[in-house]
Amino acid sequence: MFLPVNDTASGLRQDGRNLIEEWKAMRDAQRERHKFVQNFTEFAAVDPDYVDYLLGLFSPDHMDYEADRVKRSPPQQPSLTEMTEKAIRLLRRSPNGYFLFVEGGRIDHSHHESHAYRALTDTIALSDAVQKAVEMTKQDDDTLIVVSADHSHVFTFGGYATFARSVLDLSDGAVTKDGKPFLQLNYANGPSYPDHRMINETEVPRKNLTGEDVTDTEFRQDTGIYMKSETHGGEDVAIFATGPMSHLFHGNHEQNYIAHVIMYASCVGAYRDEAHCSTTSPATSSFRLPWKHFLPFVISVGMATARLPGAY
Numbered sequence: 001m002f003l004p005v006n007d008t009a010s011g012l013r014q015d016g017r018n019l020i021e022e023w024k025a026m027r028d029a030q031r032e033r034h035k036f037v038q039n040f041t042e043f044a045a046v047d048p049d050y051v052d053y054l055l056g057l058f059s060p061d062h063m064d065y066e067a068d069r070v071k072r073s074p075p076q077q078p079s080l081t082e083m084t085e086k087a088i089r090l091l092r093r094s095p096n097g098y099f100l101f102v103e104g105g106r107i108d109h110s111h112h113e114s115h116a117y118r119a120l121t122d123t124i125a126l127s128d129a130v131q132k133a134v135e136m137t138k139q140d141d142d143t144l145i146v147v148s149a150d151h152s153h154v155f156t157f158g159g160y161a162t163f164a165r166s167v168l169d170l171s172d173g174a175v176t177k178d179g180k181p182f183l184q185l186n187y188a189n190g191p192s193y194p195d196h197r198m199i200n201e202t203e204v205p206r207k208n209l210t211g212e213d214v215t216d217t218e219f220r221q222d223t224g225i226y227m228k229s230e231t232h233g234g235e236d237v238a239i240f241a242t243g244p245m246s247h248l249f250h251g252n253h254e255q256n257y258i259a260h261v262i263m264y265a266s267c268v269g270a271y272r273d274e275a276h277c278s279t280t281s282p283a284t285s286s287f288r289l290p291w292k293h294f295l296p297f298v299i300s301v302g303m304a305t306a307r308l309p310g311a312y
Contacts, residue, residue: 002057010060020057027053040075043082048090056083065106065118066125067217080104084129088136097142097266102129111153112229114192114220116185117168119155134242144243144265148258152233154188168215180208185221190230192220 002019003011013019020036027034034053037043043056058077063069069077078086084102091098104126110118130147137143159171161184170181196207206222213219223230239258241249245265249258263269267277 020055023055040078043078043086046086048086049093051090054086054090062106062109065110065115065122067118067121080125080129081132085132085136088133102126102133104129108153111155111187112190114187114190114223114230115218116155116221117215117217117219120167137243140243142244144245144262145241146246146249146258146262147240149237150255152235152237154190154231154233156186156188157184159184166215168219170209170214178206180206181210183209183214183222187221187223187230189225189227190221190223191226191228193223193226195220196222197226 001012004013004016004018005011006016024034024036032053033051034055035042035046035051037046037054037056037058039058043058046054048054056078063077064072066079069075069079080102084100087100087102091100104122107119107122107126110116110122130145133145137145157167159182160173161167161169161171162173165172165184167184169184171184172181174182176182194201197203197205236252239249239253245261248261248264260271264271264274267274271277
């Protein structure tokens with residue numbers, strides 16, 4: 001979506017625009033320090049203390065799953081943790097605070113493909129990025145970190161397996177009616193139905209997984225209903241938060257409530273005149289207000305962006 005159709009094999013734009021070159025020209029026109037990077041080596045070479053704008057595009061399509069990224073030597077793409085760390089180092093120089101959005105977008109993709117191994121590995125990558133953000137901001141009193149998701153998946157976990165078993169392994173704590181072992185992790189629907197229940201496009205009894213490496217990266221979990229792509233689920237998802245105003249996340253909320261808490265905490269929009277926004281208020285005298293830094297982490301699909309205040 002950044003390059004025109006006739007520019008490269010990966011170009012998709014029909015309007016002939018090259019958004020990368022336009023971005024560079026815009027930064028040059030403003031005489032702003034900027035870098036455009038396309039691989040891990042270029043990314044690692046950027047010193048965030050000497051650049052104000054950083055644009056990284058590491059793949060013409062989606063970035064690698066974390067389970068696949070770590071197999072490449074030398075590395076071709078930065079990890080989510082590395083991108084989060086560099087973004088915070090760049091953005092925290094601003095005296096006006098910052099908003100950083102970090103997304104583990106490939107968790108969703110791997111679930112749609114019935115790949116539990118990849119989904120869980122990318123979830124760990126997101127967890128590592130959150131931990132890095134917490135470590136880098138724990139000395140601040142004005143950083144709100146929110147972690148949530150935009151939906152769930154029809155992904156199930158059960159079977160009474162013993163603690164020593166990998167969650168990816170077969171259950172050893174229950175007996176099935178057909179006498180065959182079964183996975184602890186399964187999907188209610190998805191594309192891997194033929195892997196377990198079909199031969200030559202004909203339905204057969206459930207496959208016996210005895211002796212199969214069910215913890216392999218490429219292994220796909222069993223599904224109950226055959227679909228081209230696994231679907232989202234309908235249950236509520238969790239919201240985790242730490243920092244100023246994090247106490248406002250409690251119980252059950254509509255999803256738009258998250259944005260309102262961030263606006264309220266940062267004293268913007270309809271909340272700019274709230275009592276806690278005044279640095280002279282007795283109720284806020286022990287804090288440095290308004291809250292300046294916001295780091296939402298989202299388990300979803302899309303891209304992560306970071307910018308200095310006033311950048312577009």
